Amino acid sequence: MRWLVALLLALSAPAFANDTMPPAPYAYRQLDDPQLEAKAQALMETLRCLTCQSQSIADSDASMAGDMRSEIRERIAAGETPEHIRQWLIGRYGDYISYQPRVTSATWPLFVVPVLLAVLGALIVLHRFRRRA
């Protein structure tokens, strides 16, 4: 019985985010100032949708993503910088919310290892060429 409930819940997953409320004021409405809108758009494309985690909030029709777009456009219109808003969201949801890579104590190998491997590869190639000459 329990597995049946779990299965039905899993199958009904798309229904979880279905509310019937109208979208937030700026969820589908651009800011009047094109420069501010461009700033907001650039930020929204690098923020992860929380309920549909492979999309950015700019791409998602989930109501929570719409609410977040509205919140961001209102903050940009009020003069807040995109980076400040990103930090505000990271303070709430952790690095997970941001698609923009950051160098931290956990992520630095991702940036250092490719450089090391490239240097290693270059050294090996150089070594081989020298030996052949």
Added chain:
Amino acid sequence: MKGVRWSLWVLAAFAALVGLFALQLSRPKNDTVQSAMIGQAVPPFALDAAVPERPGLATADLADGTPHLLNVFASWCVPCAAEAPQLAALERQGAPIVAVAVRDRPEDLEVFFQRYGNPFSRVGKDDLSRVQFLIGSAGVPETFVVDGKGVIRHQHIGEIRPEDVPDLLRRLEEARG
């Protein structure tokens, strides 16, 4: 001889990589987004009442000296209905529970409460998911343990199952100290 040693190193590195992949693949996928606000005070907000029979919810109501469960839910959310008996059990065992109704209509909430009961002493109306952003909640249902000073002590993501009830009561008790 040198070639053999090299290929052994490569083989060992490959085996280590396969081991790492096997380990990670055997772990269940965890795509819940934890709030980064645990240990911090609930930021200021004030929500209007979502239904006429209960008052709305503001930050000051949480910092009134007693720990609370803060349930983030919606009448349109299937697992929120599934956790209703557990919330009722928590209330019967003395847990003060307040709620934020996300993107909901009073008439839908009335039907929901008639069907599943209303264990909440306050229900705030959040039509823009603002309180969710403030406390780092990524969906519904989620339940936060907030201590008497209004500091978030614990976040339970997803529906409360019967086996989660003792854990939440214990965490509520810990928040008292």
